Amino acid sequence: MLFNSIEFAVFLPAVFLVYWFCLNKNLNYQNIFLLLASYFFYGWWDFRFLALLSFSSFSDYFLGIAIERAGIARQKKMLLAASLIVNLGILWFFKYYNFFIEGFTDAFTFFGVPFSGDRLNIILPLGISFYTFQTMSYSIDIYQGKIKPVTKIVDFFVFVSFFPQMVAGPIERATNLLPQFMKPRVFNYTRAMDGMRQILWGLFKKVVIADNCAIYVNDIFSNHTDYNGSTLLLGGCLFAIQIYGDFSGYSDIAIGVARLFGFSLMRNFAFPYFSRDVSEFWRRWHISLSTWFRDYLYIPLGGSLGPLSLKIRNVFVIFIVSGIWHGANWTFLVWGILNALYFLPLLLTSANRTHIETVAKGRHLPSLVDFLKILRTFFLTVIAWIFFRAENISHALDYLKNMFGNSLFKSPIRDFWSMNTGNHLIWLTVFLVLFMLTEWVQREKNHGLEFNEDSRLPYLVKWPIYYAIVIACFMMNGVEKDFIYFQF
Incomplete structure (x- = not known):
């Protein structure tokens, strides 16, 4: 269902009227209704992917609780690793499997070694890169002690699938969006x-x-x-x-x-x-993704601290990963490298915050x-x-x-x-x-x-x-x- 479609022009007013005029006195009913509306919205494209969305939500809901309850640091790390493996594994299979198969085939052929990897007829689920990153940040924030795991499963499911933003962002943080599902909402004209x-x-x-x-x-x-x-x-x-x-x-x-x-x-x-400059551009473009990479990848890698070689490595890592996030094509990788090259002089001359x-x-x-x-x-x-x-x-x-x-x-x-x-x-x-x-x-x-x-x-x-x-x-x-x- 496209935002610029007749179907959405009917869907939105209907959901709005039921939400405010029929359910405005019951927070739990509102959240359940938003969940059902969000699943209907997402399933409009292909209902088969609702199972994948539900699986991703179930796994991170229970793993988040398990991370909080784990008694020792090693158990917490293993549970966080499980969450990352599930999310990145789903993302890799649906988005990058054929890309890697083609890469291996080309590499082996180049060296004269016969290799035949079978491509799969995989349909890319809508918004998978967005909602997997959203659920991953939830697990990471619990592990880092920034938030407590949500207890009501409906609240978490609707956080993951909230229909306005689940397909193409913004990639929300649990620290911002989850609490909004847990407190009464009043209509503000x-x-x-x-x-x-x-x-x-x-x-x-x-x-x-x-x-x-x-x-x-x-x-x-x-x-x-x-x-x-x-x-x-x-x-x-x-x-x-x-x-x-x-x-x-x-x-x-x-x-x-x-x-x-x-x-x-x-x-x-x-x-x-x-x-x-390019640094300012990236503070203003796709802010939810660039800040996600900053908080969960760039800073943990050391950010702009440390020796020169570490700074250069981190800049290239962040932009290359950003390029790969956009799709399984070498063009996106080159796009990321180009932006890293644009950004690097600003960082090395301390002009990136000018x-x-x-x-x-x-x-x-x-x-x-x-x-x-x-x-x-x-x-x-x-x-x-x-x-x-x-x-x-x-x-x-x-x-x-x-x-x-x-x-x-x-x-x-x-x-x-x-x-x-x-x-x-x-x-x-x-x-x-x-x-x-x-x-x-x-x-x-x-x-x-x-x-x-x-x-x-x-x-x-x-x-x-x-x-x-x-x-x-x-x-x-x-x-x-x-x-x-x-x-x-």
């Missing part, structure tokens, strides 16, 4: 209205920006030998905008939907393309230096995104080769008009400009349509904005497209 605005902004990002950029991105990447270098560069820029609009749009909708039910999810994006505050905070425009830094950072991320988008390494290298050829400084206008999209390109350009201006103006807020309660913006201005976004969503809406991060 102000928070709910802000949630509705965030949902609307997320739909705009997805339906108007991401899905319409995809039309040109798919054409350019599929036929990159037919276009000049400037068109390929713009294709990379459009993919950067597409993946941001698609993924942050999902996060906005998820956070907004959760607010309708009285929950606060962690922020996942903070206007990352206004970053002045830009903490929002750019041009309290001002309308950035300084020329900040503007040039933003352009440089965006260009570097676009180069990395080309590997992320490409089908394989050869495709990415060939794309870059053609992009940096003699035609880089030729006009791309003829190429874009040759795609025969009529006035679509003009409308998309208009919406892209409005989108970027809105994001810039709102960069110190949590989302593009956040208004302070004491905002001087009158209703006669706000409501036309809302209606204009709804009209744009209908006008630019084509075929329903899955969110990009569903594949991860």
